[in-house]
Amino acid sequence: MSESTRENALRLTLLRRSGLWEKAAARIRRLSGKRTDDAADATAIADDYRMLAHDVAKVRRLLPDSRAREYLEATYAQAHASLHRPAWHPGYAVLHLFRDDIPAVMRWLGPHVFWATVLFILTVVAGYWMVHTYPDLIALFASPELIATVERGQLWTEGLLNVVPSSVLSLQILTNNIVVSLFAYCAGFLFGLGTVYVLGLNGLMLGAVFAFTGLHGLDDDLFRFVVAHGCVEISVMCLSGAAGAAVGEALIRPGTATRAESFQRAALQSGKLILACVLLLVGSGLIEGYISPNPTFSLRARIAIGLGYWLFMIALLNGWLFRFRRLKSAATA
Amino acid sequence: MDRTSDLAVDSVTGVDVALPVAGPGARSFAFLIDWTIRTILSVAWYVVAAMVHNASWSLAAPLTPDAGWFVFVVAPPATIYFLYHPVWEVATRGLTPGKRTAGVQIVSRDGGAPSVGALLTRNVFRLVDSFPVAYALGLLTALFTRNNVRIGDLAAGTLLIYTRNDATLARFPGRQLDASSAEVLSELLRRWPALDSMARRRIAATILADAPAETDAELRLQLENLTKETQ
Numbered sequence: 001m002s003e004s005t006r007e008n009a010l011r012l013t014l015l016r017r018s019g020l021w022e023k024a025a026a027r028i029r030r031l032s033g034k035r036t037d038d039a040a041d042a043t044a045i046a047d048d049y050r051m052l053a054h055d056v057a058k059v060r061r062l063l064p065d066s067r068a069r070e071y072l073e074a075t076y077a078q079a080h081a082s083l084h085r086p087a088w089h090p091g092y093a094v095l096h097l098f099r100d101d102i103p104a105v106m107r108w109l110g111p112h113v114f115w116a117t118v119l120f121i122l123t124v125v126a127g128y129w130m131v132h133t134y135p136d137l138i139a140l141f142a143s144p145e146l147i148a149t150v151e152r153g154q155l156w157t158e159g160l161l162n163v164v165p166s167s168v169l170s171l172q173i174l175t176n177n178i179v180v181s182l183f184a185y186c187a188g189f190l191f192g193l194g195t196v197y198v199l200g201l202n203g204l205m206l207g208a209v210f211a212f213t214g215l216h217g218l219d220d221d222l223f224r225f226v227v228a229h230g231c232v233e234i235s236v237m238c239l240s241g242a243a244g245a246a247v248g249e250a251l252i253r254p255g256t257a258t259r260a261e262s263f264q265r266a267a268l269q270s271g272k273l274i275l276a277c278v279l280l281l282v283g284s285g286l287i288e289g290y291i292s293p294n295p296t297f298s299l300r301a302r303i304a305i306g307l308g309y310w311l312f313m314i315a316l317l318n319g320w321l322f323r324f325r326r327l328k329s330a331a332t333a
Numbered sequence: 334m335d336r337t338s339d340l341a342v343d344s345v346t347g348v349d350v351a352l353p354v355a356g357p358g359a360r361s362f363a364f365l366i367d368w369t370i371r372t373i374l375s376v377a378w379y380v381v382a383a384m385v386h387n388a389s390w391s392l393a394a395p396l397t398p399d400a401g402w403f404v405f406v407v408a409p410p411a412t413i414y415f416l417y418h419p420v421w422e423v424a425t426r427g428l429t430p431g432k433r434t435a436g437v438q439i440v441s442r443d444g445g446a447p448s449v450g451a452l453l454t455r456n457v458f459r460l461v462d463s464f465p466v467a468y469a470l471g472l473l474t475a476l477f478t479r480n481n482v483r484i485g486d487l488a489a490g491t492l493l494i495y496t497r498n499d500a501t502l503a504r505f506p507g508r509q510l511d512a513s514s515a516e517v518l519s520e521l522l523r524r525w526p527a528l529d530s531m532a533r534r535r536i537a538a539t540i541l542a543d544a545p546a547e548t549d550a551e552l553r554l555q556l557e558n559l560t561k562e563t564q
Contacts, residue, residue: 018502053346067502067519073351074500077444080342080350084445085426093449167400171408179460186461189484247488260487267488271454 011062017055018068024048025075032082049083052076095322097272103319105273112242112249119196120203120238127207135215141208150216157225160293167289174285177233178278184240185247185274192248199241206234228302229288231310236277236284239317243270243277273317280313340480340492342444350444355437355493357475360483363493364468367431371417375410382406419456423449427491437493451489458485534560 027048031041056076059069106113131138138147149156160169180198187194213222250266251259291297291305315321338356341349383392383406395402421429426446427439439455441447447455462471462483471483480492521536528536537559 022502050346053344053348057348065520067500071500071502076348077350077352077494080344080444081440081446084443086446086448088426097450165400165403168398168403171403182457182460186458189458189461189488264488264490267454267458268450268490271457271488272450274457275450275453 007062010058014055014058014062015068020051021055021072021075024052024079025071028075028078028082032078032085045079045082049076049079052079098276098316099319099322101272102276102317105269106317108269109239109242109246109273112245113239116195116199116238116242116245120199120234120241123200123203124207124210127204127209128211129207130204131208131211132214135212138208138212141205142212146209147212150213150218153216153218155213155218155221155225157222157293166293169293170285170289173288174282177236177281177285181236181240181277181281182274184237185244185270188244188247189251190248191251192245195241195244195248198244199237202237224299224302225292227299227306228291228297228309229284229306231306232280232313233284233288235310235313236280239273240277243273246270276317280316283309338481340442340494342442352440352444352492353495354480355435355495356481357472359435359437359495360475360481360493361472363429363431363435363437365431366434367417367421367429370430371414374417375414378413379406379410382409418459419453422452422456427452432493436496438496439491440494442490442492447489447491451491455485455489455491458483458488461485 027041027044031045036042052072052075056069056072059066059072063069127141131141146156164172180202184195184198187198210219210222213219247263247266247270250262254262257265287305287309291302297305338354339351340354342352344350380392383394384390386402386406387393387395394406398407418429422439432438439447439452441451459471462468462474462485464470468483471485474483474487475481478487480486482492486492518540525533537556541553541556541560
C-alpha cells in the first residue's frame with residue numbers, strides 16, 4: 001500500500017468518527033455552565049475528553065487545514081474548560097478569603113507593611129518640620145482656600161454638615177479614599193516608585209497640614225476631626241502602599257521565576273488584601289461623613305470609635321473574627 | 334485560522350489544548366460594545382431619575398443637592414459605569430455582553446475559568462491600563478505582548494481567547510453526504526478558484542465515479558456539467 005493511500009484511508013477512518021464528535025459537543029454544550037451531580041454525566045464527559053484528545057492529535061497530522069480540525073479543536077477546548085472549571089461556592093470562598101487567605105497575605109507582607117509605615121511616618125515628620133520651620137511652604141501642599149480658612153482661625157471642616165449632607169459626604173470621601181488606595185497599589189507597577197510617591201506625598205501633606213493648623217492653634221481641633229476615621233484610613237493607606245511595594249519588588253527581584261510570573265503572583269496575592277482595604281475604607285468613609293464633622297460627639301467618644309475600628313481592622317486582617325469557624329470545624333471533625 | 338496565535342495549554346491527556354488568543358482588534362471591539370452599553374444605561378438612569386427627582390423635565394442638579402439626589406440620581410449611574418465590568422465578569426466567570434458579541438472570553442492561563450480574585454485584580458488594574466487617556470497604555474501593552482494581554486491580564490494571569498462557538502463540520506444541506514465526503518468537498522470548494530480547468534474536470538470525474546447511486550440528481554447533474562466544462 002502506498003503512503004498516500006494509507007494516509008487517505010486514515011483520513012477517511014478519522015472523519016467517519018464525526019458522529020461521535022457531534023454527540024460529545026452536544027453533551028459538552030448541555031453541561032457547560034451547569035451544576036450537575038450526575039456521575040454518569042461526569043464519566044461521559046471525561047470519556048469524551050479522552051476521545052477528543054485522541055482525534056485532535058490525529059487531525060492535526062492528517063488534516064491540518066480542515067474544518068474538521070477547527071471543529072475538533074473548539075470542541076476539545078470546550079471539554080477542557082468544562083472539566084477544569086472549579087466548583088464555585090461563594091459563601092465558602094468569602095470565609096476562606098477572610099479566615100485563611102488575607103491573614104497569610106498579611107504574614108507575607110509583614111516587612112513591606114513595616115517599611116511602608118516607616119516611610120509614611122518619616123514623611124509626616126518631614127512635612128511637619130518643613131511647614132513648622134518655613135510656614136510659606138504650606139502653599140506646596142494645601143489649596144489657597146484651605147490656607148485662607150485656617151488663617152481666619154477656622155478649620156475647613158467646621159460647619160461641613162451645613163453645606164453637604166452626611167450621606168453625600170460619606171460617598172464622596174469613601175470614593176476618593178478608595179481611588180487613592182487603589183492608585184497606591186497599582187502604582188507599584190512602576191517598580192514600586194509610584195507607591196513610594198503616593199505614600200510620601202500623602203505623608204508630607206498630613207504632616208504639613210498638622211504643622212500649619214498648629215501654627216494657628218487649630219491642631220487640637222484637627223486631631224479631634226481626624227481621630228475617629230483617621231486611624232483606619234491611614235493604616236489602610238500604609239497597607240495599600242505595602243501591597244504596591246510588594247508588586248514593585250516582584251518586578252525588580254523576580255527570583256527564580258520570570259518577571260511576568262513573579263508580578264502575577266505578587267499582584268494576585270496582594271490583591272486579596274486590597275479587597276479588604278476597600279471594605280475598610282467604606283466603613284471609614286461612613287465615620288468621616290457621619291461622626292467626624294458632627295460636633296455632638298465628644299473627643300472621648302471619637303477616640304473610642306477610632307481605636308475600636310482600628311482593633312476591628314487588626315482582627316479582620318489577622319483572621320481572628322472567623323477563627324471560631326475553624327475551631328468549630330475541628331471540633332466537629 | 335492563524336495557528337501562530339494559539340496558546341498551547343498542557344492537558345492530562347498529553348495532547349495540548351490550542352486556545353486561539355484574541356488580538357487587540359477583538360479586545361477593542363468588545364470594549365467598545367461594553368462601553369456603549371454602560372454609557373447608555375448610566376445616562377438613561379440619570380435622565381429618568383433626575384426628571385423624577387426634579388418633578389419636571391429639567392436634568393440639572395439642584396443648587397443645594399440633598400441626599401436623595403446623590404443616592405438616587407448620581408450614585409446608581411456611577412455604580413453602573415464603574416462596576417459594570419467586575420460584576421458581569423464575576424457573575425459569568427469571564428464574559429460580558431461585549432465579549433460575548435465579539436466572540437471572546439477571559440480564561441486563566443491553564444485554559445480554565447478564572448478565579449474571582451483574578452477577575453477582580455484585572456479590573457483593579459484598569460486604573461493603570463487607562464493611562465493616560467482612552468486605555469492607551471492597555472492597548473499598547475496588548476499590541477506588544479506575546480498573548481496580546483493588557484497589564485491587568487498580566488497581573489491576574491488571564492488572557493482573552495476566541496470562543497469559536499461557530500466552528501462546524503462541513504455540511505451541505507439537502508445533500509446526502511457522509512462526513513468524509515463533505516470534508517473533501519469543503520476543502521475542494523475552498524481551493525476551487527486556484528485550480529485550473531483540467532484539474533477541476535478530473536476531480537469532478539473522480540467524485541462522480543465514486544459517488545454512491547443514491548446521490549441526488551441535482552448534484553450529479555452539476556458534477557457531470559463540470560466534467561464537460563471547456564477551457
